[in-house]
Amino acid sequence: MSSLQTKQMEREFTFIQPFKKSRHFSALFFGQFFSLLGSSITNVILPVVVLQLSNSTAKMGMVMALYMLPFILLLPFSGVLVDKMNKIHIMLTVDLVRFLLMAILAILAFYDGLNMMYLFIFMFLLGFMDSFFQPAYSSVRAKVFTQDIRNAANSITQISMQGLKIFGPILGGLLITSVSAAWGFGIDALTYIISLFFLLSLRSITFQTANASVRKDLSIKQDFLEGIVVLKEQSWLWITILAISFINIFTGGIIRILIPWLINVYHQFEPVVYGLVLSASGAGAIVCGIIFGLRKEWSRRGILAYGGVAVSGISLLLTPFASNVPILMVCMFVNGAGMMLFGLIWETSLQELVPEEKFGRVASLDMLGSFALLPLGYLLTGWIAEAAGRNTHSRYFKYYHHFSISSGNV
Template identity: 75%
Template sequence: MGSLQTKQMSREFTFFQLFKQSKHFSALLFGQIFSLLGSSITNVILPIVVLQLSKSTAMMGTVMAVYMLPFVVLLPVSGILVDKMNRVKIMFVVDLVRFFLMMLLAGLAFMGQLNMVFLFIIMFIMGTMDSFFQPAYSAVRAKVFTKDIRNAANSITQVSVQALRIFGPIIGGVIVSSFSAAWGFGIDAITYIISLFFLLSLRSLSFQQSTVTLEKENSIKQDFLEGIEVLKQESWLWITILTFSLVNIFSGGIIRILIPWLINVYYQFEPVVFGLVLSASGTGAIVCGIVFGLRREWKKRGLLAYIGVAVSGLGLLFMPFVSSVPLLMVFMFLEGAGMMLFGLIREISLQELVPEDKFGRVVSLDMLGSFALLPVGYLLTGWIAEGIGEIFTFVTFSIVIVLISVLVMFNKGIRNYN
């Protein structure tokens, strides 16, 4: 009994004393909460706006491809630069640029001047900014999430992010239904400014930086190869990167292109229902994140991660066969829970296995491998869906996700990763 009470007290301390134990954790968490709140609203509004302007799933795929293209092209270089520069300053500058972009988008929408050309340009610049922000943010998080708080810190962070996936889509759906898309873009812009104030509290962080100067000949090539060498030493990392370069083609196409079409066009629900369905994914992720964070250690993490991917694929597989909103939400709940389980294990493994001075370039390679084919995937999803049918594409892609995750679990490196 005494042992059980001790474990419970330890868990309570891990969860509820984090904010006192690490002021940097608090600043990083709340900064991202506000930033992601706006983004989650935009994620609901953007596909609705594109469908209204173009009436085409192929065009939605093109928009997402335009966003991902600079992200993918710049990741190898951006990760190296992140290792050589102040990561917090990078995050600050990027949030400032994203604020102006969203204000421009809101202004165009308010004036009725928003068209596909403007969307392409703004999304291209947003992708460029994200190619620097994501490696920097991951490196800062790895620095702040020290070993003694790592499981709980990652869980709380992800639970907070997923909570935004509940409220953000609902707010976005209500805004589109009751007001206009312009208001949603404006709210997104304001959240970036709020995020900047929290980032100021992270200025005192110091990082181990690469000793190779930017001017040295072949420096970028050498740094790139060093990142690859780190990945080669851990089979879990490189297998997961290669696997998700395939999985993300199919899951990204479903989430970004086919689900908006399914809810808004095929079932002809109101935008607020689209928000509710996406929110169910966030609810599933929160439940999974809380459960995961209650334990300091999990066994067979490699298998657990890919079981999560398989569950996510199964949740998506049944969505085209039900028109009931509660059932659609149940299946998205499973999708969110499965991907949260995988995401937590993947994030923690990077923080455990990658040296701090190489973290930016390694996480960039991780993102590059996982997301490199997303622009192609978005384009293919839109065009394939219009060619052979959206429902058939939806089902086929879901089955492929399940099959890939099951096959990977037969690999010894995955099964033995702990």
């Protein structure tokens, strides 16, 4: 057997190692796989439903802002509670509540009872639950992704997540086009129950905690400040969190609001096209994830991470100039690849640098920095898009009216 074939077999084996070495990894992987499958369907259906109910990108901005609001209010405390409580129990409780929320939403949709007020309430409650789930999930992932499988585990997890961006949006687009949004919401509810059964096998995991006598004397504020101390000790961490918090003002609104508006309203494509465009982003991320996972070590990771963010920004800048579906898909493919590169390097860095007993707090600070300004971005993007949309339709109407008169059609 040649050395090239041997290296190829070693690379393929690297991606199997996490499943063979850790049953906890397998349970966590498949639990989140099904949960994210349902979420990826809803992520496509929700913007279309909002636009159908309100015909307003500003309302879509409000929906996303209400989802992010609990993150801003609760993340300073949820990370502390995650470090104090059983992380697996938190994840199980949240999955059960999210199942109930999605089931209620599906029932309302089946009986044509959905309105914007229900969606506002639903998204706020979903954000409330996710503000506890995400720090807990990050902490469990840091525990399960041990050093011997860490690089492969991160790559496989991210590749699967992005793979769902291909299948999930297509399925969501097909569901809302051929059946109804209610079916998509119902499938999302079912996936939370499937996820819950996988997570039950993680209850045997034990986590490191700080000395109990020391913890008793600390307030929630002091616990929170301990997370800040960890970040201050690593300049790479706090500088990146600060930078991404400003970048997210613009990119979050573009992905969640402007892209759906560009496809569904401006170009008036079928909803399935939105699914295809999001799937292209997932395809780009998968390609990048596979390449990243084939190497155990990468040098100059900071430059690579920031380079990925820059490439993603350029692709979004070019998106408004794309006038057909293939070019839109290419732009989103590049965007997905760039963000995947940053995400993998960032996740690995956190797992290497942050102590286990403080990971929940640091993860919550990371999310707070990344999400804090997202509601502002969603609102601004929605209002700007609505104003631009009114101007666009106004110019189109004036042109059409002038053309009709000059042609003798009016």
